[in-house]
Amino acid sequence: LAKTTQPISMDSYEGQEVNITCSHNNIATNDYITWYQQFPSQGPRFIIQGYKTKVTNEVASLFIPADRKSSTLSLPRVSLSDTAVYYCLVGEYGDDKIIFGKGTRLHILP
Amino acid sequence: DAGVIQSPRHEVTEMGQEVTLRCKPISGHDYLFWYRQTMMRGLELLIYFNNNVPIDDSGMPEDRFSAKMPNASFSTLKIQPSEPRDSAVYFCASSPAISFQEGYTFGSGTRLTVV
Numbered sequence: 621l622a623k624t625t626q627p628i629s630m631d632s633y634e635g636q637e638v639n640i641t642c643s644h645n646n647i648a649t650n651d652y653i654t655w656y657q658q659f660p661s662q663g664p665r666f667i668i669q670g671y672k673t674k675v676t677n678e679v680a681s682l683f684i685p686a687d688r689k690s691s692t693l694s695l696p697r698v699s700l701s702d703t704a705v706y707y708c709l710v711g712e713y714g715d716d717k718i719i720f721g722k723g724t725r726l727h728i729l730p
Numbered sequence: 731d732a733g734v735i736q737s738p739r740h741e742v743t744e745m746g747q748e749v750t751l752r753c754k755p756i757s758g759h760d761y762l763f764w765y766r767q768t769m770m771r772g773l774e775l776l777i778y779f780n781n782n783v784p785i786d787d788s789g790m791p792e793d794r795f796s797a798k799m800p801n802a803s804f805s806t807l808k809i810q811p812s813e814p815r816d817s818a819v820y821f822c823a824s825s826p827a828i829s830f831q832e833g834y835t836f837g838s839g840t841r842l843t844v845v
Contacts, residue, residue: 654833663734663821663836664773707773717763717786718834720773 624708629725638695640724642708645689653684653691656707658723664707668693703728734837736822742843748810751840754803755824763834764797764807765821773821779805812844 625643632638644653652671656664657679668675670682670691681694695702707723735754743749755762763778777787782799790797794813799805809816819841823834 656833661839663823663839664834665836666833669833717775717778719775720765722772 624710624721626706626708626721626724628722629727631727631729632698633729634699635697638698638702638726638728640693640695640706640708640726641690642693643690644708644710647688647710648712650712651688651710652712653682653688654709654711654718655680655682655693656709656720658705658707660704664720698726698728700728700730702726734822734824734835736820736837736840738840739838740841740843742845743812745813745844746811747844748808749812749816749842749844751807751820751822751842753805753807753822753837755805755822756835757803758826759824759835760827761825762799762805763823763825764805765823765836766818767821767839768818776807809842812842814844817842817844 623646652669654669655667657667658664667679668677668682670684672684672688675682683692693706703726705723705725707720709718734756737752741749760781761778764776765773766776767773774789776789777797778785779799782802795809797807819839821836821839823836825834
């Protein structure tokens with residue numbers, strides 16, 4: 621599994637767009653990039669996954685440059701309820717297990 | 731679907747006692763995972779099953795920990811005897827056959843406190 625590096629913590633304000641970047645320099649050809657979100661006192665929740673370019677769903681957007689050595693999770697117009705830990709994961713389609721890193725602790729301020 | 735169901739939500743026990751944590755995965759999911767989360771170590775994978783068979787238990791910290799999956803709808807994680815350093819939140823997760831692509835669904839966790 622490719623190693624990922626992401627900021628330990630970030631602060632932002634309500635209504636702003638938040639971008640969390642994850643580095644994965646050793647990403648392999650068959651690897652996908654996945655982000656999970658964990659609210660306090662809850663288990664992690666799968667939010668988005670991509671292989672290249674851009675993916676968007678109702679929760680977030682994921683931007684992946686051509687070299688795929690990094691990715692950016694974008695949360696539009698955050699609210700206080702977006703305060704959570706966000707995990708960036710890289711793995712191959714068909715990988716049996718997921719190993720979580722420390723994640724990025726996002727704190728949204730009023 | 732009710733999602734992954736864990737019980738109990740909270741458990742407080744005395745050192746030396748046996749503790750059993752329970753998990754009901756989502757119907758149809760072939761994989762079941764047990765994780766432990768602490769502030770110091772983050773989320774650690776303890777063990778996972780595929781079609782009720784343990785595949786990788788390399789994350790189980792000691793022989794005091796054991797996990798079983800007697801059928802597709804139930805799994806247990808047992809700690810005997812428990813120690814204060816076992817205090818953590820224990821999560822169960824399940825996923826369809828192609829796990830990484832589909833993503834995991836986690837339960838709400840069991841907060842274990844060993845005093």
